[in-house]
Amino acid sequence: MNLTYFLFFICIIVCTLIITYWAAKRSNTTNRFYIASGSLTGFQNGLAIAGDFISAASFLGIVGMIAISGYDGFLYSIGFLVSYLVVLFLVAEPVHRLGRYSLGDVICSRFPSNKMRLLMAVGAFMISILYMIPQLVASGFLLRLLLDIDYSISVLVIGGLMTIYVVFGGMVATSWVQIVKTVVLMSGTFLLALIVFSNVDWNLPYLIERVKAGTPLGENFFIPGHLFENPLEFLSLQLALVLGTAGLPHILIRLFTVRNTMEVRRSLMSSTWIIGVFYIMTLVLGFGTVALLGYSGLIGDDPTGNLAAPLLAKAVGGDFLLAFVSAIAFTTIVAVVAGLVISATTAFSYDIFHHILKKGQSTEMEQLRAARWTAVGIGIISTLFALRLETINVTFLVSMTFVVAASSNFPVLVLTIYWKRFTHVGAVTGMVSGMAASILLVLLGPHVMNPADGWIVKEAVISLYNPGIIAIPIGFLGAYLGTIFSSKYMQSEQAYKRFFIQSQTGIKARGDNR
Amino acid sequence: MEERVKELIRQKKRMMTISLGIVFMFYFILPLSLIYFPDVMNRTSVIDGLTWAWLYSFLQIPMTWIVGWIYHNRAKRFDQQIEEINQGE
Numbered sequence: 003m004n005l006t007y008f009l010f011f012i013c014i015i016v017c018t019l020i021i022t023y024w025a026a027k028r029s030n031t032t033n034r035f036y037i038a039s040g041s042l043t044g045f046q047n048g049l050a051i052a053g054d055f056i057s058a059a060s061f062l063g064i065v066g067m068i069a070i071s072g073y074d075g076f077l078y079s080i081g082f083l084v085s086y087l088v089v090l091f092l093v094a095e096p097v098h099r100l101g102r103y104s105l106g107d108v109i110c111s112r113f114p115s116n117k118m119r120l121l122m123a124v125g126a127f128m129i130s131i132l133y134m135i136p137q138l139v140a141s142g143f144l145l146r147l148l149l150d151i152d153y154s155i156s157v158l159v160i161g162g163l164m165t166i167y168v169v170f171g172g173m174v175a176t177s178w179v180q181i182v183k184t185v186v187l188m189s190g191t192f193l194l195a196l197i198v199f200s201n202v203d204w205n206l207p208y209l210i211e212r213v214k215a216g217t218p219l220g221e222n223f224f225i226p227g228h229l230f231e232n233p234l235e236f237l238s239l240q241l242a243l244v245l246g247t248a249g250l251p252h253i254l255i256r257l258f259t260v261r262n263t264m265e266v267r268r269s270l271m272s273s274t275w276i277i278g279v280f281y282i283m284t285l286v287l288g289f290g291t292v293a294l295l296g297y298s299g300l301i302g303d304d305p306t307g308n309l310a311a312p313l314l315a316k317a318v319g320g321d322f323l324l325a326f327v328s329a330i331a332f333t334t335i336v337a338v339v340a341g342l343v344i345s346a347t348t349a350f351s352y353d354i355f356h357h358i359l360k361k362g363q364s365t366e367m368e369q370l371r372a373a374r375w376t377a378v379g380i381g382i383i384s385t386l387f388a389l390r391l392e393t394i395n396v397t398f399l400v401s402m403t404f405v406v407a408a409s410s411n412f413p414v415l416v417l418t419i420y421w422k423r424f425t426h427v428g429a430v431t432g433m434v435s436g437m438a439a440s441i442l443l444v445l446l447g448p449h450v451m452n453p454a455d456g457w458i459v460k461e462a463v464i465s466l467y468n469p470g471i472i473a474i475p476i477g478f479l480g481a482y483l484g485t486i487f488s489s490k491y492m493q494s495e496q497a498y499k500r501f502f503i504q505s506q507t508g509i510k511a512r513g514d515n516r
Numbered sequence: 517m518e519e520r521v522k523e524l525i526r527q528k529k530r531m532m533t534i535s536l537g538i539v540f541m542f543y544f545i546l547p548l549s550l551i552y553f554p555d556v557m558n559r560t561s562v563i564d565g566l567t568w569a570w571l572y573s574f575l576q577i578p579m580t581w582i583v584g585w586i587y588h589n590r591a592k593r594f595d596q597q598i599e600e601i602n603q604g605e
Contacts, residue, residue, distance in 0.1 A: 073569065073570070073573075076573060077546075077547075077573065080543075080546070080573055080576045080577075083576065083577060083580055084539065084543045084576060084579075084580055086580065086584070087535075087536075087539050087580055087583060087584060087587075088536070088539075090584055090587060090588075091532050091535060091536045091539075091587060092532075092536065095591070207565070210565075224567065224570070225558055225567075225569075226550050226554065226557065226558075226569050227550075227554065233551040236547055236550075236551065237547050237548075237551070240543075240544070240546075240547045244543060263591070263595060264592060264595060267587075267588045267591060267592075268588070270584070271581075271584050271585065271588055274580050274581060274584055275581060278577045278580060278581060281577070282577065502525075503518075503521060503522075503525065506525045506528065506529075507521060507524075507525065507598045507602075508598075509521065509598070509602060
């Protein structure tokens with residue numbers, strides 16, 4: 003590793019550790035540890051949400067996908083962006099008003115029971131871990147490719163850092179690491195986009211011409227249909243993308259870190275601006291890669307195209323820019339995995355330890371200690387998993403996370419908030435059926451069952467890579483059937499009205515001190 | 517008091533349902549039109565050099581910003597009205 007790389011990485015590690023040290027002094031209550039006492043402003047939280055959401059898969063994967071498949075790569079971005087409107091309209095404000103630290107709080111404010119809380123916690127825990135492992139595995143490969151560091155060392159460094167941020171700095175450190183990441187990522191991408199334009203004399207038509215010359219697709223590069231041949235697959239993916247975000251626990255718990263619903267909306271508005279601008283820039287980078295490097299230059303080192311942005315940086319700015327972009331990718335990964343660690347930690351230490359095992363009776367100190375030890379445990383377990391999974395392709399876990407979130411958490415949240423007849427049993431059956439269906443469908447799908455290189459060398463039972471279009475309706479159907487077969491447990495009209503008014507306005511009825 | 521709060525919630529819910537309907541329609545027309553009318557989508561649009569497929573997918577970005585902003589403003593007014601009722605009580 004040469005000195006430029008080393009300095010960039012040390013700089014990032016030192017900066018984030020300073021943030022953690024500063025945050026550690028402020029993380030001495032559970033309120034601060036889990037939600038930074040709701041002290042962030044809407045704009046800061048918007049930056050943090052963007053930092054939580056834009057994974058290395060977005061930064062590196064989408065640039066590569068655009069460079070290889072043209073138009074279709076860009077469609078991913080659109081789905082991710084529009085999904086924020088679903089969060090804003092349907093769940094953001096009620097989640098903020100009903101919950102304290104976790105999604106379990108939100109559902110239990112209507113259906114208070116340990117079983118319900120346990121199920122929500124297991125869901126949040128699973129989604130976070132399933133999402134974290136592929137990120138860690140990808141980070142190992144990425145650092146190996148970029149910096150020639152051993153896979154296990156890369157995973158250990160990133161796993162160690164994410165654990166340190168959360169254990170010592172809790173949500174305060176996590177939020178600020180994510181904010182810094184967004185600023186670095188946005189400025190780096192902007193810089194790279196400018197350099198691309200300067201390389202084509204600020205002439206867009208010329209850039210397009212060079213793209214056509216650089217890709218084997220030629221004119222067709224700009225025409226849809228290179229990534230998604232099966233229309234059902236395409237629709238299914240778009241559905242899971244647009245509904246998935248509203249069920250992702252690590253994004254939703256960020257809505258607790260601001261003080262009121264006005265700031266919640268500001269957070270989401272700011273994040274849509276940032277994410278929207280970011281995806282436009284990834285388009286420029288994708289085009290730039292094909293135009294300046296050509297297709298063969300892109301897939302020479304890595305046929306997945308994930309190295310598009312770093313290779314582009316090297317081509318236009320030499321080693322220095324490559325080091326900078328690698329540092330951005332590194333920050334991107336640590337910020338996302340830290341967000342996932344805190345989400346899994348909250349699910350375990352707050353929902354399971356505090357509420358279920360200790361029946362809500364543990365002291366502040368006990369809770370904090372439990373939270374920190376949980377974070378250590380989660381850090382170690384997921385790092386170990388990532389180390390073991392080096393040789394196995396786990397990228398399917400990323401799309402599975404969106405499907406699981408869209409078909410379990412999303413239906414249960416929406417129906418809990420808006421459906422008067424919804425019952426406790428319906429919430430349980432909805433959660434279980436959505437989760438089981440999505441996992442089963444992925445296991446029976448071509449990600450796992452593949453005659454060429456699957457875990458199970460057989461023809462897939464379900465031909466969809468993204469089974470959202472089947473799993474999401476199953477989640478809703480499970481919730482509906484559970485409800486109509488348990489209508490005797492229906493809440494009284496009065497109780498639902500109280501709950502609904504609170505979810506929509508924050509006004510609590512007298513005597514209702516939940 | 518409760519009647520006024522309920523009326524306000526009804527209004528907000530209506531606004532939310534309509535906006536969500538518009539967003540879903542606007543969004544799902546993109547994949548559906550690409551699946552069912554690929555020829556039309558690949559024709560040059562009102563902007564020279566840009567096909568309908570590109571123009572329409574680009575429009576999703578300002579759509580997200582504008583619809584979000586409209587919702588944010590309405591919701592702000594709603595919050596203020598609720599606050600007034602709550603204080604006046």
